Structures are given as C-alpha cells and as structure tokens.
Amino acid sequence: MLRISKKADYAVFLLGAIARQGAFPGGSAEDTVVSAHEIARQAKLNKSVVANLLKGFAKQGVLESVRGLRGGYRLAKHPRDISLADILEVVEGRFVLVDCVAHDSTRASGSIASGSIASGSIASGHLLGLAASMKAVGDKHDDCALISFCPSKAPMRLVHERVSQLFAAIHLDELCSLSPLASSAIASIPIASTPTATSPKPRWARANKPSPLTSPR
Amino acid sequence: MLRISKKADYAVFLLGAIARQGAFPGGSAEDTVVSAHEIARQAKLNKSVVANLLKGFAKQGVLESVRGLRGGYRLAKHPRDISLADILEVVEGRFVLVDCVAHDSTRASGSIASGSIASGSIASGHLLGLAASMKAVGDKHDDCALISFCPSKAPMRLVHERVSQLFAAIHLDELCSLSPLASSAIASIPIASTPTATSPKPRWARANKPSPLTSPR
DNA sequence: TGAATGAGCCCCAAATCAGGTCTAGTTTGC
DNA sequence: GCAAACTAGACCTGATTTGGGGCTCATTCA
Numbered sequence: 008m009l010r011i012s013k014k015a016d017y018a019v020f021l022l023g024a025i026a027r028q029g030a031f032p033g034g035s036a037e038d039t040v041v042s043a044h045e046i047a048r049q050a051k052l053n054k055s056v057v058a059n060l061l062k063g064f065a066k067q068g069v070l071e072s073v074r075g076l077r078g079g080y081r082l083a084k085h086p087r088d089i090s091l092a093d094i095l096e097v098v099e100g101r102f103v104l105v106d107c108v109a110h111d112s113t114r115a116s117g118s119i120a121s122g123s124i125a126s127g128s129i130a131s132g133h134l135l136g137l138a139a140s141m142k143a144v145g146d147k148h149d150d151c152a153l154i155s156f157c158p159s160k161a162p163m164r165l166v167h168e169r170v171s172q173l174f175a176a177i178h179l180d181e182l183c184s185l186s187p188l189a190s191s192a193i194a195s196i197p198i199a200s201t202p203t204a205t206s207p208k209p210r211w212a213r214a215n216k217p218s219p220l221t222s223p224r
Numbered sequence: 225m226l227r228i229s230k231k232a233d234y235a236v237f238l239l240g241a242i243a244r245q246g247a248f249p250g251g252s253a254e255d256t257v258v259s260a261h262e263i264a265r266q267a268k269l270n271k272s273v274v275a276n277l278l279k280g281f282a283k284q285g286v287l288e289s290v291r292g293l294r295g296g297y298r299l300a301k302h303p304r305d306i307s308l309a310d311i312l313e314v315v316e317g318r319f320v321l322v323d324c325v326a327h328d329s330t331r332a333s334g335s336i337a338s339g340s341i342a343s344g345s346i347a348s349g350h351l352l353g354l355a356a357s358m359k360a361v362g363d364k365h366d367d368c369a370l371i372s373f374c375p376s377k378a379p380m381r382l383v384h385e386r387v388s389q390l391f392a393a394i395h396l397d398e399l400c401s402l403s404p405l406a407s408s409a410i411a412s413i414p415i416a417s418t419p420t421a422t423s424p425k426p427r428w429a430r431a432n433k434p435s436p437l438t439s440p441r
Numbered sequence: 442t443g444a445a446t447g448a449g450c451c452c453c454a455a456a457t458c459a460g461g462t463c464t465a466g467t468t469t470g471c
Numbered sequence: 472g473c474a475a476a477c478t479a480g481a482c483c484t485g486a487t488t489t490g491g492g493g494c495t496c497a498t499t500c501a
Contacts, residue, residue: 008227009316009319009321010226010322011226011380012489012490013323013368013490014489016324016376019376019380020370020374020375023376042447043446043447051370056490056491058448059491072447073447074447075446075497076445076446076498076499076500078446078498078499078500079447091383102226104228105228105233106230106233107233151230151233152234152268159401162399163228166394173390174383177382177383182376183376184378225457229457229458230458231458231459260478261476270460272461273461279478279479279480282478289478290468291477291479292476292477293475293476293477294468294469294477295467295477295478297478
C-alpha cells in the first residue's frame with residue numbers, strides 16, 4: 008500500500024518532540040535528554056510503542072541514548088540535517104517504490120545510498136552500513152513476474168528517484184515546525200501536470216540558511 | 225508500506241500491452257479489442273489475476289469492454305491521457321500518503337479530485353464519482369492518534385501533493401514506451417537535496433506534442 | 442540497594458496482500 | 472437453439488505485514 012506507516016508517522020512526531028525541546032547539538036538544551044516516558048506522555052501514546060521506535064533510531068545513530076537513571080534520548084544531529092528519508096529508512100527499511108526499482112538499484116546502490124544519506128549528513132557510517140546489508144535483502148525483491156520484459160522499468164525508476172528526492176529534501180526542522188512552512192508555499196503549488204519545473208523553490212528545500220534557534224553550523 | 229502493489233504494477237503492464245497493440249481511440253487498431261486471455265499470455269500471468277484487474281478498469285471507465293465471443297478490452301482514451309495516478313486510483317483506491325492528509329483532503333477533495341483527474345482527461349464522470357464516494361470513506365482515515373496536535377500536517381500534506389503530482393505527470397504512453405524516455409532524462413537527474421526547482425523539464429511531462437502514432441488531438 | 446531509565450527480544454490480533462475460484466451473463470457462429 | 476468464448480460479479484485462502492503491545496535484562500545514579 009502506498010502509504011507511510013503509522014509508526015513512521017509517530018516517529019516523525021517523536022523526533023520532533025525531542026527537537027522542539029532543543030535536545031540536539033547546537034540546540035537550546037543540547038546536553039539534556041528526553042525520556043521515552045516523557046515523549047510518550049506528550050504524544051499520548053503507549054510507552055512501549057514509543058520506546059521501541061526510539062530504540063531503532065538510537066541503534067541507527069539518529070538518536071543518542073543515555074542509559075540509567077535520568078536517562079533518555081537526544082538527537083545526534085541538528086534537525087535540519089535529518090531528512091524524512093532518513094526517518095523512513097529506519098522505520099520501514101529501504102524505500103523501494105516498486106520491485107524493478109530494487110532490482111536496478113541494487114547494482115547502483117553505492118551511488119544512491121551515498122546520495123540520499125550524504126544529504127542527510129547524519130552519522131553516515133550507521134546508515135551506510137544498513138544500506139550495504141540491504142544490498143543482499145534487495146535481491147529478494149527481484150521477484151516481479153514481469154521483470155525481464157517490462158517496459159515500465161525506466162519510467163518507474165524515474166518516479167522512484169523523484170519521490171526519494173522529495174523525502175530527502177524535507178527535514179525534521181520543518182516537519183516539527185521549528186522552521187515553519189510559509190503558508191504561501193503550499194498555496195503556490197499549482198495542481199497541474201507539469202509542476203516540477205515551474206514550481207518555486209519551496210521554503211523547506213534547504214538553502215543553508217541557519218535556523219534562528221541554533222548557533223552557526 | 226510505501227510501495228506500489230504488485231497488482232498495480234501488473235496493471236500498468238496490462239494497460240500498456242493494450243496500448244502497444246493500438247487498441248485505443250486514434251490508435252492503429254482502434255476498433256479492435258484484446259482479450260484478457262491474450263494479455264495474460266503476453267504477461268505470463270494467470271488469467272484470473274489479469275481478468276480481475278481488467279474488470280476494475282472497465283468498471284471505472286479506463287477501459288471499454290466488449291462482451292461475448294471475440295470480446296475483450298480496449299482503452300477508453302489515448303494512452304497519453306491516462307496517468308499513473310489514474311491507474312493507481314483504480315487498483316489501490318485513493319492515494320493518501322498519511323492519515324492527516326486524508327483528513328485535510330476530505331474538505332478539499334473537490335479541488336484535488338478535479339485537479340488530478342482533469343489532467344488525466346479520461347471519462348471523468350466515472351472517477352469523479354469514485355472520488356465523491358471516497359469522501360465518506362476518507363473520514364475513516366481520520367484515526368491517527370496525533371491528528372489534533374501534530375505539527376507535521378502541513379509539510380506532510382505538501383509532500384503528499386508533490387507525490388500526487390508526480391504520479392499525475394507520467395502517462396501510460398511513456399510507461400509502456402510508446403513514447404520512450406530519452407535516457408539522458410534519467411541521467412540528468414541530480415541526486416541532490418534541492419532538485420525540484422533545478423531539474424530540467426522531463427520528456428515525459430506532457431508538452432502537448434502529438435505522438436507520432438496518433439492523429440492530432 | 443532500589444528506582445528509573447534504556448536495550449533486546451518477543452507476542453498476538455487485525456489488516457492487507459497476492460493469487461486464485463466459481464457462477465452468471467453476453468455474444469457470435471454453426 | 473446450442474456451444475464456445477468471452478466479460479461481470481463476487482468470493483475465497485494462505486501468506487505477509489501492520490499496529491500495539493509485553494517482559495526481562497542491563498545500566499546508572501542517589
């Protein structure tokens with residue numbers, strides 16, 4: 008189903024909750040941590056759901072964890088350096104829009120993985136390792152009956168790339184409204200067939216403009 | 225899971241197979257039909273899978289069916305007037321990237337439905353009716369625990385819109401290679417954070433250039 | 442040492458997916 | 472009129488995934 012999972016949705020919120028409390032490098036509370044219990048309270052979600060999600064992010068290096076009494080989590084990077092693509096990768100695994108994309112992307116996984124991850128600028132060692140292990144798993148997706156003669160492969164791969172880029176272009180700071188969207192940015196999107204080349208550069212596309220909440224990078 | 229279903233994938237192929245045989249208005253074999261059995265043979269798929277998919281498209285007006293001996297299907301419109309979004313809608317239902325999009329889009333479903341469908345230029349009565357009936361179903365998606373206080377709604381909606389536009393911008397003629405992609409169009413896509421405003425207008429974004437296979441629109 | 446945390450692993454029911462079956466209706470050709 | 476070849480309609484089954492949890496162990500601090 009062509010849908011972001013509830014867990015991923017929750018994850019965005021949870022990470023945003025941490026970000027909004029400034030618990031990240033350069034943030035207003037960069038040396039503090041936020042417990043899973045506290046985050047669950049804010050999200051009005053069961054603690055085990057929250058804890059399990061947060062654990063995954065700690066494991067992949069998106070979050071840093073502090074164990075023991077007064078333990079908790081903080082972001083490993085600035086929210087503007089964590090993209091939606093990164094978040095989705097942790098929760099849902101490698102994004103593959105359609106099987107034949109995985110097939111082709113397996114051969115090119117080096118360049119794709121480095122592209123989507125480098126732009127996130129997180130602890131790339133962790134997720135790059137994940138992408139490398141997905142290489143083997145990716146082969147399992149090569150089971151579409153049409154794969155050897157499907158004329159849709161090239162266009163589908165293009166769509167996949169574009170969607171990937173969209174996800175990589177939006178970052179946690181906008182997602183949790185640390186850097187709010189200008190509402191005119193939404194209104195300015197024409198509902199037409201060929202918007203991509205004509206739409207103005209969205210506010211949430213990173214322009215390397217420092218967030219007012221942070222010290223310079 | 226953020227994935228196009230196998231059935232949708234097969235559907236693209238099947239519709240493409242019909243298109244490649246010219247069985248559409250203005251096509252080289254516009255008065256002929258292609259049987260489900262024949263299409264299944266070409267696709268090397270079980271006939272029941274194929275038949276069920278094709279039925280859905282006939283029901284929604286994407287295909288015209290001819291019953292009885294020598295019956296079969298032909299496209300109701302030219303392949304360039306049938307978008308990937310249209311196809312996905314039939315197979316998977318209304319595209320909703322994430323619950324809060326459905327919530328908000330329910331109120332605005334009039335403008336969205338007319339937008340994505342008008343650009344497809346198919347028998348809009350059919351799919352518009354589907355969109356209207358989805359209005360009620362859409363309310364069922366309003367069950368995300370975070371919905372009332374989630375700061376991600378606006379950015380997520382923007383991503384949803386963009387993905388929708390991508391799907392609406394690619395049409396069956398390119399998908400089935402009646403109008404092949406220029407391979408440089410793929411190579412020219414930079415793997416960067418902010419590609420949308422800088423990428424060249426893709427070949428498959430309709431430029432109202434008549435396909436050499438068809439008479440003028 | 443006990444309390445409050447994270448880490449690791451697992452469970453279960455519901456929903457969805459993928460692939461199919463069967464019957465009824467329609468049309469044509471003999 | 473009947474049989475064959477098709478579509479139309481509705482449904483089924485097993486596999487997989489999703490969503491929401493639970494429990495125990497390890498770590499840290501007061």
